[in-house]
Amino acid sequence: MWTEAAQDVKSYIVEHILDGRDADELTFDSPLLEWGVIDSLTIVDLVDFVKTRFSIQLPASELNPVNLQTIHSFTELMQRFRETPR
Numbered sequence: 001m002w003t004e005a006a007q008d009v010k011s012y013i014v015e016h017i018l019d020g021r022d023a024d025e026l027t028f029d030s031p032l033l034e035w036g037v038i039d040s041l042t043i044v045d046l047v048d049f050v051k052t053r054f055s056i057q058l059p060a061s062e063l064n065p066v067n068l069q070t071i072h073s074f075t076e077l078m079q080r081f082r083e084t085p086r
Contacts, residue, residue, distance in 0.1 A: 002075050002076075002078065002079045002082075005054065005075050005078055005079070006028050006071050006072065006075040008053060008054075009046070009049075009050075009071050009074060009075060009078075010026060010028065010071050012046065012049050012053075013026065013032075013037060013038070013046070013071070014026060016045065016049075017037065017038065017042050017045070017046075018037065026071075027071075028070060028071045028072045028075075029070050029071075029072055030070060030071070031069060031070060032068060032069065032070060032071070032074075033065055033068055033069060038068060043063055043068065046074075047063065050078055054078065054082065056078055056081050056082050057081065058077065058078070058081055059081075062077055062081075
């Protein structure tokens with residue numbers, strides 16, 4: 001797992017989406033969709049954060065429940081597009 005990215009994504013979610021709530025309960029494997037941590041609006045914010053922080057463009061077609069299930073799965077998605085030549 002891309003640990004630096006996972007930690008940055010977790011921090012972003014805690015600070016900007018959860019407003020500091022539940023920081024201790026959120027792990028890299030917490031079910032983001034099931035717990036209602038992210039939704040269609042916060043996904044847009046998260047994708048913008050990834051673009052700004054890591055210069056990674058995530059295509060809308062990849063923003064599906066499998067890739068958004070956990071911070072770990074989202075970070076794996078980021079890593080795939082980080083390694084893709086443009």
